[in-house]
Amino acid sequence: MQKLKFYKYQGTGNDFVMIDNRDMAIASENVSLVKRLCDRKFGVGADGLILIQPLEGYDFEMIYFNADGTKSLCGNGCRSAVMFARHLGIVGNKASFMTIDGGLKAQVNDDEVKLGMPDVKKVEEIDGDYYVNTGSPHYVAFVDEVKDYPVFEMGRSIRNNEHFAPKGGTNVNFVQKLSDHEVFVRTYERGVEDETLSCGTGVTGVVLVCHFAKQMTSPVTVQTLGGTLQISFDYDANGYTNICLQGPAKKVFEGEIEI
Numbered sequence: 083m084q085k086l087k088f089y090k091y092q093g094t095g096n097d098f099v100m101i102d103n104r105d106m107a108i109a110s111e112n113v114s115l116v117k118r119l120c121d122r123k124f125g126v127g128a129d130g131l132i133l134i135q136p137l138e139g140y141d142f143e144m145i146y147f148n149a150d151g152t153k154s155l156c157g158n159g160c161r162s163a164v165m166f167a168r169h170l171g172i173v174g175n176k177a178s179f180m181t182i183d184g185g186l187k188a189q190v191n192d193d194e195v196k197l198g199m200p201d202v203k204k205v206e207e208i209d210g211d212y213y214v215n216t217g218s219p220h221y222v223a224f225v226d227e228v229k230d231y232p233v234f235e236m237g238r239s240i241r242n243n244e245h246f247a248p249k250g251g252t253n254v255n256f257v258q259k260l261s262d263h264e265v266f267v268r269t270y271e272r273g274v275e276d277e278t279l280s281c282g283t284g285v286t287g288v289v290l291v292c293h294f295a296k297q298m299t300s301p302v303t304v305q306t307l308g309g310t311l312q313i314s315f316d317y318d319a320n321g322y323t324n325i326c327l328q329g330p331a332k333k334v335f336e337g338e339i340e341i
């Protein structure tokens with residue numbers, strides 16, 4: 083048995099096991115270790131796990147795993163990874179890092195991280211709802227009272243709908259419009275297979291859908307069960323650019339676990 087140092091971070095309640103893997107001690111194919119560390123009964127417990135590794139030309143590379151070991155882009159995970167990299171002294175208040183979806187940049191403002199998200203070309207309509215990929219796939223449905231909505235049951239059903247099977251399923255977001263510049267979002271997350279307290283790529287996709295479907299303009303404040311996020315964007319005939327996701331990300335604790 084060997085001892086593994088880990089850190090626990092959360093970004094608006096989306097929680098992650100963080101590992102300083104600059105020595106490359108953890109193989110990025112070690113899915114069984116990811117599942118064990120994310121298990122809320124037999125491990126540390128988290129929605130996902132993030133490895134921070136060196137990469138030529140960037141401050142670092144982050145490798146994100148959902149709790150089930152699958153990989154995708156994680157907006158809250160990116161925000162938390164930047165805060166972790168600053169804690170490690172790898173970066174100051176600005177970071178340029180590699181992700182599964184390419185290089186991203188971020189800036190730390192006090193306890194918040196402002197993350198530049200990938201450009202998005204289009205929002206699609208699907209059966210009266212919407213579908214958008216912000217680095218991860220997101221189904222978006224408008225509902226009346228999102229706080230009373232059966233997110234787990236309805237989210238699981240859509241996530242597993244055969245229409246999305248060829249793309250490995252989808253995350254599912256339910257949104258209630260609160261005003262012309264504010265919404266409330268709850269998300270069922272692929273790879274966590276449960277509702278999470280917030281989803282960064284999800285709230286980003288929701289805001290672009292709010293522009294597409296409800297003519298809401300930038301910036302939009304998003305309330306989630308885990309806290310408040312702000313998304314801003316530019317829009318022209320080529321789609322959505324200069325998309326920024328901003329919100330808090332904090333260290334919760336650190337520890338060691340035998341693996």
Ligand SMILES: N[C@H](CCC[C@H](N)C(=O)O)C(=O)O
Pocket residue numbers: 096148152153154155156157158159218219253271272273274280281282283284
């Ligand atoms: N579950 C997502 C990845 C994590 C997304 C979420 N945690 C975020 O903050 O963007 C997927 O497999 O597509």
